[in-house]
Amino acid sequence: MTHQYLRPKRRFGQHFLEDTWVRKVVASIAPKATDHIVEIGPGRGALTFPLAAQAHKLLAIEIDRTLANGLNKIKNGTIDTIQADFLELDLVAIAKEIYTGHGSIRVVGNLPYNISAPIVLRLLRHAHSNGISDATIMLQREVGERVIALPGSKNYGPLAVMASLHSVAKRLLDLPPGAFRPRPKVHSTLIHLQFHQPELIPSSxxxxxxxxxxxxxxxxxxxxxxxxxxxxxxxxxxxxxxxxxxxxxxxxxxxxxxxxxxxxxxxxxxx
Structure with missing residues (x-):
């Protein structure tokens, strides 16, 4: 299921999930047979294959050319792979490519820690308007706490404000450094964002x-x-x-x- 064909690259902030934790994360995502899943940063496919086995379609977006080529070599009618930077892709085009007219478009990802906040913000700004129902994403714990923070708490700031404007955010799992290889120096958190049309709409x-x-x-x-x-x-x-x-x-x-x-x-x- 997990394909160990190369080492993580530091410049992409890669940390690959161990099998025991893969099962817990997949259970938290709870994919359905009608789901169209967009996976950001699939890496070696630890989450990709168990998710694709339960979903209707999965589009994997991987910035690392070697990893993307490795996933493309594995023949699977449910999985398509794009070698690209998610932050530079057209979300309208992504939605059109994966959606077949029924079910939900969902985003999942074990996000690189060095660009996780920009990815979260892009999803918050544009996901709902492009037909994406929700996102389940792995973040450095400190970033995750900034997403779900409540007014008056020490982590409450612009990221939490944007999350509350565009979604309902909640914590699903906390993961220790030992859940990954190589071990990061920080703890991680699995966050769920249920996107919605803002109930309170600013003029801009x-x-x-x-x-x-x-x-x-x-x-x-x-x-x-x-x-x-x-x-x-x-x-x-x-x-x-x-x-x-x-x-x-x-x-x-x-x-x-x-x-x-x-x-x-x-x-x-x-x-």
Whole structure:
């Protein structure tokens, strides 16, 4: 099932999952016969083959040419492999390539730690609009905690805000370094993202994300001071904005829920 035909490459941040943990991860993903699975970073196929055995179709996207060629050599009518960087692929084209008109498009992946946050953000921004129902992804534990963090917690920041805007995020499994070869120096977490159309819609998704990033650079300051310090490119009265957004100006950005952040953004954007 797992094909040990080459060593991991450090430049791609590769860590391959041990068989015992493969079974646990596959059980957590719970693939169905109608699923169309997009796997990011299949590596040597540890997850690829057991997932493909239960799914309708699997598209493996692998940046490492040698690994992609190795997967292509294995004849399997359910699996197609693309040698490419997921961050540079057209999600519309991916959805069209894999979808057959029934079932769900799902994303899975043991993501390279060095680019996991950009991949998560790309999925959050574009998955639902391209017909992708959910993602089950392996992340460095610290990154995973930033995705599922709640307002007021130490890990709450822009990544958690974007996750709450576009999905319901939850932790499925925690994995020790020994679950991989070679052993990483960090623990890992399996996260599930159920994508949905945002219930609260800012006037500009792109500008709201930028506003949130700017605001959280001053996460421990009072909101009024954080607004004064952040570079929003316009003049406004921070206390007046807080009042119009029904926010106590002495609160901290890291305490604000999604709805409060959107309300504050709209007030600032149109001041």
């Amino acid at each position: 998704f792109e500008q709201f994300e930028s506003f949130t990033r700017q605001l959280f650079t001053q996460r421990r300051k009072q909101i009024s001071n954080a607004l004064s310090s952040a570079a929003f490119g316009r003049s406004f009265d921070p206390r007046d904005c807080c009042s119009r957004a029904n926010l106590d100006p002495s609160r901290r950005p890291a305490e604000l829920k999604l709805a409060e952040l959107i309300d504050l953004y709209e007030v600032v954007a149109f001041s």
